[in-house]
Amino acid sequence: SQTIHQWPATLVQPVGSPLSLECTVEGTSNPNLYWYRQAAGRGLQLLFYSVGIGQISSEVPQNLSASRPQDRQFILSSKKLLLSDSGFYLCAWNLRGMPGRNEQFFGPGTRLTVL
Amino acid sequence: AQSVTQPDIHITVSEGASLELRCNYSYGATPYLFWYVQSPGQGLQLLLKYFSGDTLVQGIKGFEAEFKRSQSSFNLRKPSVHWSDAAEYFCAVGAGYGQNFVFGPGTRLSVLP
Numbered sequence: 001s002q003t004i005h006q007w008p009a010t011l012v013q014p015v016g017s018p019l020s021l022e023c024t025v026e027g028t029s030n031p032n033l034y035w036y037r038q039a040a041g042r043g044l045q046l047l048f049y050s051v052g053i054g055q056i057s058s059e060v061p062q063n064l065s066a067s068r069p070q071d072r073q074f075i076l077s078s079k080k081l082l083l084s085d086s087g088f089y090l091c092a093w094n095l096r097g098m099p100g101r102n103e104q105f106f107g108p109g110t111r112l113t114v115l
Numbered sequence: 116a117q118s119v120t121q122p123d124i125h126i127t128v129s130e131g132a133s134l135e136l137r138c139n140y141s142y143g144a145t146p147y148l149f150w151y152v153q154s155p156g157q158g159l160q161l162l163l164k165y166f167s168g169d170t171l172v173q174g175i176k177g178f179e180a181e182f183k184r185s186q187s188s189f190n191l192r193k194p195s196v197h198w199s200d201a202a203e204y205f206c207a208v209g210a211g212y213g214q215n216f217v218f219g220p221g222t223r224l225s226v227l228p
């Protein structure tokens with residue numbers, strides 16, 4: 001069966017510090033991968049998605065970046081965090097083919113607090 | 116591009132009462148529709164999905180949803196709510212092409228004992 005992991009589970013960082021959040025998927029190959037953010041009391045905002053190694057599409061201009069160094073690894077980074085980067089970050093995957101047809105499976109999330 | 120609205124930001128029901136959460140979508144072709152549930156501090160879990168065929172879809176945890184093309188709706192229902200159903204519920208629509216789902220803003224469900 002497929003599983004998706006995210007770490008760390010929680011993170012408290014000062015403004016201006018760097019960020020690296022990691023997501024890995026097991027039990028499948030060539031997945032589409034997604035990063036979402038939920039601000040407090042808000043819905044899901046798609047940040048990045050990837051259809052393959054090294055292929056990243058950005059949905060929202062911001063100080064965050066994403067990378068996919070391996071097929072089942074997706075990393076969210078920032079060089080300098082802002083207060084507005086606080087939120088709950090969710091990684092998700094789904095099958096290739098027709099991504100709009102295939103349900104997305106979500107990781108447990110990372111709670112990021114920027115002070 | 117597709118879009119999703121969930122008119123109710125917050126709903127409160129008593130335990131044992133019936134529940135209906137509304138979802139309306141906008142999409143020019145046959146949509147792929149999904150309902151997810153999110154408990155506090157957790158990821159999203161798929162409740163059910165609709166692709167085609169029978170417009171009444173059964174999901175996990177006793178939930179069902181009905182696709183009504185004429186109303187562009189995909190409302191989620193449960194005949195008797197349990198306290199453990201308190202959570203955030205998201206409706207989503209996917210297109211047959213393109214990389215993205217579009218999620219609605221969510222409805223927070225509170226359950227009174």
